[in-house]
Amino acid sequence: MTWRLESVLTLVINTLWMQCIVMGKDVCKCKSQTLCEPITSSHRLEVEVFAFHLEQNKWAQYHWSKITTIVVSTGVEEEIYCLAHSYNIRLVLEVGITVNHLRNDATMQMRLFFVVQTVEKYKLDGIHLLFSPKLKKGSKHYHDLTRMVKKMVSYFHIKLPACQISFNVPWTPNCKNERCFDFLAISSAIDLLFVESFNIYNDMREGCIATSTSPYQHVLTGLSDYIKLGVDSRKLVMGIPWYGYDYTCKRFSLDGACELNCSNPVKESIPYKTIVKLLPRSLTGRLWNDDQSAPYVVYMRDKTYHQIWYDDPESISMKSTFLKKLKLGGIGVMKLNDVDHSRTSRATLHAEEMWNALCPP
Template identity: 40%
Template sequence: MGRYTLGFRGMRDDLIETYKILKGLDKAGRCALPKIPFRGAPCSDAAGHQVPDKEIIQQVHKSITGRSWDDDQKAPYYIYMPESLKGPHERHGQRNRGHRLPSLTGQPLKSGIDLRTEVPSQQPQAARIQRAQAERMRWSLELAQALVVLVLWICSGSGTGCPCSDRALCEPVTVEHEFEVFVFDVGGKDWKYYDWFKVTTIAAFGPYDPELLCYAHANQVRVVLRGVPTYKDIMDRNHQRKWINHRVNSVKRQFMDGINLDLKFSAENNSAIKLLITDLVAETTKKFHILIPGSQVTFNVPWSPDCIDGRCYDFLRIANSCDFLFVMSYDMQSQIWDICFSKPNAPYYQTLSGYSAYINLGIDSRKLVLGVPWYGYDYTCRQLFEGGRCVLEKIASRSAPCSGAAGRQVPYKEIVQHVHKSITGRYWDDEQKAPYYICMVNNTYHLVWYDDPQSISIKSTIMKKLRLRGIGMWNGNMLNYSDDHFIVKQTEDMWNALCPL
């Protein structure tokens, strides 16, 4: 079967090289070429010209040799005499000056032809006709076999581009998980060390990784595409349809399981944009569910529905039109309206208030997934007072006098390396339900707020309290997956904090 499959691909390419013989041909079919150098080599295939397969089929049965087989090269060929070389040349004993062409697939029919004994021009006319008919029948049979193999090849899933060794792993995941653990992955191979007993969906924000796809599907885990429509994709209905169709095709082509929608622009005080955004989500969900049965469409929303960072949407209608909302319960200090002190990235009570506000809009709590941060913020303190009160540089944001932009994000894998080297070690703020530590950099105090297994375990109780659909994090790559004993324990604790007993 493999032989005929390859042969069909050769037919599809529709180009087979032909070599002109100007220097003679021996009876074994060894064809000496004129020397046409290329890139320092004394000879090249520029001595030949390409011949489409449709011409080869017509020529081979008229050739001197018919189809011959080179068992060493595992390739067919034939030799023929151009019209311009016939006539006088034959009378002068130059019948061996012909053309040799590679041909299509098949088992060897004959080899070692002696051109001195097998010359069609010396055969009776009836024999030549009979031979031509037999050759045409053979080609018809081989083409029919190739087509049959092609049909079987397509029906069996070969040639569809499936990157997995098991074709079944390229089918969309349709299982419905009662509890969702939604993981954002930004690329690399960290996914190999995720807790696959917990993960239900991977949102692939990095380059497409077929190895990840196959492994996830083997564990009944969905892999969804990142979808970030532009302002134009929202405002123009034609662009909107094209954008949706393109994303559906991308997901199908890559054997993925849906899309995670994320908007990066404001819809504040603009009811028309809100309506168009809602329509985009609804139409995307409809197309995906129809064209990819079992697919998942989700939408990222801020920690609160109170128009955070200009993300002012019709949250109730969006929640009703897609599978669920991923609530980004972090970066809660994007605007600081009171005293410019550093604060936790995701304090417990502020997190709880955000989910309560969504539910008060009428959103089913089973449509909400709790997002937690696997990172913290390192703040440079202009002044440091007792109790970890760190005065920040005033960096305004959306009319607020201060913001979290005064700090920098630090992944948890760096935090666990630095905390035990800090001035204070790990401190706990019982009011905010969050840890922090203080360190000195270039004679300047820095305060680092972060989340760890304890703070995440406390926040994850919100799931049970409000009966949310599940939990997820930004992002799975922010843990250290080395084999150091201390690090392994910290990483396991972070994964376990997502699903407390």
């Protein structure tokens, strides 16, 4: 029964491929035809500046001259597409891979078909692959994921030679939280690894105390471990959070520690643009932790203490030194919309500081 299903899926896929071949491409809607062509030239900057754009209609004030790649998750607005290409910025599609896509060659091929169709429809410059499920080293899906990534790379590089292919990986290759991939094999196949050098708290629950989402030493250790594994450092893009976590304290100790519920810590993501507005109204204002090289702030809501840990220009600048120290391929922002890019004087100042912190001299 299984082989019959796979045969039917293969037939459907081949039919869809043929339909795609005969379908005409959309007419270019940019002011110049060249803006509708894939980006093929090398980047203007010495390092990759990789950024996630996950909301529509909030892009006009980005610092376009400082970006090399923008990841989009849905259909692309014509204006952002034309503007990005005018700055020689690649637009790549975020592509989620699930366990279901790894079942067999037919399901892999079906996923590949729809990805290629979307990239060609919007004339994008590549794909950014994301696999979130837990994966144990050496398991069947461990090898299937590598096979699927290689299949996508092989097809895209034949059909769209100039496309850029990147892949999301956890902050460390040491299989924390059972997110274990064949990192070396995948890195050899693709162009860039986007290292999630944030949300590290999810893997480090010592003491049940609120802590930085991106502690300096952990970030350095995680990146160094990828290099020790044999991954080319020039393929590593260090991800930086433009958000923090608002922790609800179960208890607030005299030494300033925010004690959490160990089994179910209550926290919520909060963008940097919200944090800077809250600072003047907080109990403490901005505080600094030397051990983690990170800022935090304490405030009260509904008679309960809250502690926010986040990254700001100072903490980001410190981690940006890893670019030269480890000879990394670049730095990445998660995500662009978390900083206020409006034209008010205060917003302009904060945005400028955050952008400048990414690539210090």
